[in-house]
């Protein structure tokens with residue numbers, strides 16, 4: 388892919404009115420663009436990151452036995468009245484009347500829709516358990532959209548819903564999702580703390596939140612620096628108190644960003660909407676539910692928040708928009724352009740995504756932009772390539788530079804990227 392054709396509108400200056408580093412860098416690197424407060428476009432580079440995160444999530448959800456579907460955003464209020472959440476979620480719900488004068492909303496979440504769907508399909512215990520998920524846009528009229536895509540009014544969530552015969556089944560489904568979430572965050576190079584949380588408006592009893600500590604976090608957790616124990620603040624869990632787990636260190640208070648949330652819902656939605664099944668004895672029982680959400684678009688911001696330096700983003704390999712960036716410093720040298728094309732083709736043949744900066748810009752502009760957009764490895768074709776037949780391979784994270792002969796450039800780059 389050529390830089391000049393790819394639409395990467397980088398910015399030199401920090402956009403005004405931005406507090407979070409991730410917000411600044413995502414705008415400056417041309418990954419997202421603000422249409423209006425809380426509403427963002429994903430530009431080509433940002434979309435590539437989004438798709439890679441989505442794929443990690445898909446792989447882990449599928450491996451855990453969940454099945455993907457796609458539910459409507461447009462939902463009748465009548466359905467929400469049956470669970471009472473037209474009232475409890477009134478603050479965030481975007482409501483309107485359509486031309487047929489029907490009360491509608493844009494889904495802030497999908498428990499009602501999925502429960503209604505499953506109710507019409509599941510009659511017998513033989514059809515359980517099932518776990519259905521989607522990756523979709525949610526709409527929430529956030530009073531205070533903040534930090535760019537961290538808290539937006541339109542954002543992308545992966546939401547999964549499990550349906551079981553009984554509590555035992557729910558515990559198994561929950562455990563599978565809990566483990567899948569750990570895998571997903573690990574692959575995104577995030578190390579969240581996991582805390583037992585308040586289920587709030589969702590209802591149900593057990594719930595866990597996955598959070599990363601960061602200066603821009605809107606949640607607060609108390610943490611043990613020694614053993615990693617984490618909790619919400621509460622009885623015997625205050626900053627300055629001895630860790631209740633290891634008793635070695637004192638608890639500290641930190642701000643944190645919520646990345647994901649898993650809930651054992653129990654019967655709240657199935658009872659309200661009449662989603663029942665017939666058990667082995669022919670008795671009618673409500674389905675036992677769980678729900679599991681990850682803020683997919685928020686993850687992009689969280690990853691940038693944890694992976695950057697003064698010059699720009701440093702993408703972890705698995706979510707990087709490209710694996711390698713080739714910088715051609717003298718685009719008027721046909722030899723260098725030919726070599727760039729050869730490298731691009733060969734690396735692409737090995738399954739690597741390659742961005743070629745072939746713009747007619749100064750080396751300084753190209754280096755700065757490369758640092759800003761943060762592709763893990765860059766291959767530099769310049770003066771030395773012509774004079775000494777060498778190329779430079781640079782690791783964005785460590786800054787380590789290797790000079791390698793042109794003849795082994797493909798092998799060496801592939802080796803660096805690890806493919």
Ligand SMILES: Nc1ncnc2c1ncn2[C@@H]1O[C@H](COP(=O)(O)OP(=O)(O)O)[C@@H](O)[C@H]1O
Pocket residue numbers: 496527529536537538539540542543544645646647648680681682683684685
């Ligand atoms: N306004 C938002 N913008 C971006 N991501 C969000 C927003 N609200 C929630 N999320 C993400 O969706 C996940 C699941 O949502 P949920 O737990 O229902 O949100 P909340 O805790 O804000 O009520 C959250 O863990 C978070 O990562």
Ligand SMILES: [Mg+2]
Pocket residue numbers: 645647648
């Ligand atoms: Mg939550």
Ligand SMILES: [Zn+2]
Pocket residue numbers: 611612613614615616630631632633634635636
């Ligand atoms: Zn401890």
